[in-house]
Amino acid sequence: MKTKITKGGWNAFLNAVLSIFILTLSTHLHAKELNIGTATADITPALPVAVCGQFNLRIAETIETPLTANVLVLESSESNKTLDLAIMVSCDLVGIPNELVKKIRAEVQKQIPGLDGEKIFLNATHTHTAPVLENGPESNFRYPIPKEGVLQVEEYQNFFVQRVADAIIKAWENRSSGSVSWGLSHAAIAYNRRVVYSEKAKKPGQFSNGTAQMYGNTNTPDFMNLEGIEDHDVNMLFFWDSTDKLVAMTINVPCPSQEVEHRLAVNADFWHPVRESLKQRFGPQLCVLGWTGASGDQSPRPMYRKAAEERMLKLRNLSRMEEIARRIVLAVEETYETVKKDRYTDVELAHKVEILPLPMRKVTEKEYLFSKSERDKYKAQIDANPEAAKQVLTSMTWNADVLKRYEIQQKNPDAKLETEVHILRIGDIAICTNQFELFTDYGLRIQARSAALQTFVIQLAGPGTYLPTKKAVNGGGYSAIIQSSPVGPIGGQILVDSTVSIINQLFSGK
């Protein structure tokens, strides 16, 4: 059951009055209501700080934009009793370590006893200009962060946990009845970044063991095609408070936020100008959650027609990041204008949290031996020159992780990665999360089979790692090779099937 609060072509004033009236009326007629709370935490680190996302160590000395964690609390209640809830936090980070989620849940539960901490999930926008979040001795991608003179990882973790927990509590406390709508538009943001070459161009190597190469050159006679499709849908949710003020929106773009990924600076990447533009348009109260759709094989970097794109940037006097923001904001604006009168108050809210055991990708003996030789090569480089660690410690630990996985596999061939997923129904739409850099095809499989009107796939609601398709594994290259992906196509399809099954259960009684 959902109550639509307005419809038709009233003028703005009458519409607002009518909305309030009907909203009030609906509150009395339907005991169930949707409560909405929002908060934003500034999670910008102190400088200097090691930033995450590239193989080389980068120490950021400047802050170009703040980093934020944006919190949206949704609660379905009846007679002041919580029926179900979701606490969603979008963070300007590269990934979300599981350990930090646990700490945030614990911190929140300390302040709000009885709150189901499992209903909290965090996602990362995948900006590559945000702090390193985990770097322990067991890390599979370890940087040689100096012990002094830079912000330590543990310090940032504590800061982040506290800030996010405080914001969640604030959002929980300020929740009040409101309404929601959803919509779909399009924006050409992502490019598929995996370039496929002819068989004769096949080269062996750490990354290029097949015909595909991430960010390969397309201006060459051996270029055949971009490996997969791009998803230019933009799914959106809009939330209003009881006074008709737009208080939050979620924007689901299947593209990671990594336009300025190489900078030695702190930067929230394209979500920053998106948020700023939308706040100018809708007011400072607006809380914007950036959700990255399935896009492990995508990036915002043009793979061809670069000259034409560059020329248009010059004509518009925009940076590439601003241009991406412009396209997203246009999509939002267009959708908002279309759906703003199609709002609902007592929508169905259901939130399932499941732990899925996904089979680990099998490490072949050849892959094991290759990874071992790579690990040893980088270790030797560091032993010979400790400064080399700044460039290759990540590669060493990245390859060493394959050896660990191989050893686990020897002891337990059916080893599983247990991964948490969140599946929500909000009215006619579904939201599903995963921890991965999930290749686009998986997202499309979920969306194609989902019973929901719109299905929001949120990747990187966890620590990450690529999850390539069979096609990509066959093509090889960084992001599809064994080092990049502890879970492979078999696990990927189980994730799809399980997610679809849960979504469709939530809609089975529709």
Place this chain on the structure above:
Amino acid sequence: MKNLKILIAILIFPSLFVVTNSCKDKKVKKNTTTVVANNSGNLSVGWAQVDITPDKPVLISGQFHARVSEGVMDPVTATVLALESGNGESSEKIFLISCDLVSISDGTRDNAKDNLRSTIREKISRKIPEVSPEKIIINATHTHTAPYCHTASSAKELYGVDLDVMSPAECIQFVSDKISEAAEQAWKNRTLGGISYGLGHAVVGHNRLQVDFSEKSVMYGNTNRKDFSHIEGYEDHSVNLLYTWDNQNNLTGVLINVACPSQVTEGLYQISADFWHDTRVEIRKRLGENIFILPQCSAAGDQSPHIMIGEKAEARMQKMMFPDLKDVGDRTLGLRKDIAVRIADAVTSVLPYMENSINRNPTLKHKLEVVELSRRLIGPEDVIQGNKEAEKWEEEYIQLLKEIQKTPALKEQPKWYTQITIAHTKMRRGKSVKDRYELEKVQSKMPIEVHMLRIGDIVMATNPFEYYLDYGVRIKARSPATQTFLVQLTGSGSYVPTTRSIEGGAYGAVPASTLIGPEGGQELVEKTLEMINDIMEQ
């Protein structure tokens, strides 16, 4: 609200934009400032548009079965852009003609000399003797609801039954008369002007091939199934735009190049230009009724505007955008209008930056080459399969024909001819495999026309095919031009699939659908790039 997008963008991006005019301003003739006529260039631009809708029932082209037109939903048109650089005999003269047709018959399939392309050229050259036929480039938008223009003198020749329609050959004469008149008008209308170009984006075309876990592809398959693996290939949502201006800096027209054929409502029995009609309406609503719009389809053999995933959500958005429409979703007017808004948004979002980059003296160079491409070789097993198909459908056709002859009243039923014309078309399709097998023994290469047109820093390259999108991306990625406009269907058509598509085996990749395969497709990539490099170096 859609046509206010740019205005809204300006409001919400005050710090990002340097904008002098909103799109809405463009509707208004420049009367706020005195514009001095700019006669400094040597480019002349002429436009014309003509209605090519026959006033009698015709065969509608584009499906296996015959369709006799049952009225007109909206007119099919041809738009002519005449460009001349310099004066007199030595000037470069080019005609770009875009037609709301499924293809432009060029004799490739039937060796007919009185095909549509030759007839149009001949008539234009007769009216404008200084224009050589090879300077006339004609493309189809691939609407599947336009008159069948073919050299066949009767419906029976094509479909095996008599139908009371204007014959396909008469359609050639009718359409070519109209287009040659429009060309003459565009030529006479030409005045000093300029061009500017830009790149926008619009999600219009979708790859229409779906692959399952056994790696088999199917066109327009159901994606809502457990064994759906992925969409076979890529999509290109860029929109290449060329704007033309008069010497008062008034916008006169826009050439729009989109990687998607115009076939949303492709199953209709009414004449229609499909989404280009709605796009013209939308753009003229925003920019003025006198703006000319010339549509081109980039390499998009594996693309279509049909929604592959998420139709329900698209339908809901269409319903809210166009509340008066009854039909929304895939294959509806709702989708056509939605696409029109998206393309118009691309046009108007780039427009504010075009007025300051008008080139009144661009390099205008054109070259036509007849390129010989390797045919997709048919093997004996293909012939056996083709013959099997032909026999099966011939039997069906004969059976249905007998039934109709025995019971003439069957012809009283609406669309009585559907099944028998499907059988006849499939019979012909099967037989054509053997014909091709025999032809390839003596002629392994297929000659096609490739036009190369340089206008300043951009280039246009044509092909007569439904050229799969990957080939287009290969060309665009390696082209030295700032923007590369690929124009497909400047001839009779026929799919040119890639290797990955042939492995999938969907319609469009099977031998009966294709005259050229990956080998010839790549030859065309290389030849096109050679010609682009050559013309850009000059």
